[in-house]
Amino acid sequence: MLLKANAMTDTKNQFPQLFLRLALAVTMLSAVADRLGWWSKENSAWGNMESFKEYTRQLTFFLPETMSTFSAYASTFFEILFPLMLIAGFKTKIAAYGSSILLLIFALSMTVALGPKAPLNYSVWVGSAAALLLAVQQQYSLSIDQLTKK
Incomplete structure (x- = not known):
């Protein structure tokens, strides 16, 4: 029996791949909604x-304060951009690699600043690994990328 080189792009795996894109995107957008005050206090x-900038300062204690503030806004920008790209399936490979790197930076910063349990509690390592798995796919089903493929 021959195995396909990339099982996640097999037609029977279109839903799991789409589910992974959407799960990553919604998770990241939820974090943005939190820092924008869109979730209830509880x-x-x-x-x-402001609270997110303080938290970012805690994670980036090794940076000058202006760089820490910049990283809070930059991470928010990318936590909006990459999920929207993932939802649409537009430049999915770039969005998935970007998401993986962003989450890896969070996981490493959380580990250094708060210890190993913090990124484990929030599944940041899992998110980074999942985004990396998505990034290495050869094609993206149910996506703008698939529609514009030549």
Whole structure:
């Protein structure tokens, strides 16, 4: 029996691949919604951008304060951009690699600043690995990428 080189792009795996794209995207957008105050207080980790900037400062204690503040806004920008790209399936490979790298940076920063349990509690390592798995796919089903493929 011959195995396909890339099982996740097999037609029977279109749903799992789409589910992975959407799960990554919704998870990242939920974090943005939290820092923008869109979740109720009881469901919120930060509740506003000021609290998120303080948390980012804690994770990036090794950076000057201006760079830490910049990283809070930059991470928010990418946590909006990459999920929207994943949902649409537009430049999916770039969005998946970007998501993986972003989540890896979070996981490493959380580990250094807070210890190993923090990124494990929030499944940041799993998210980074899942995004990396998505990034190495040869094609993306149910996506703009698939529609525009030549």
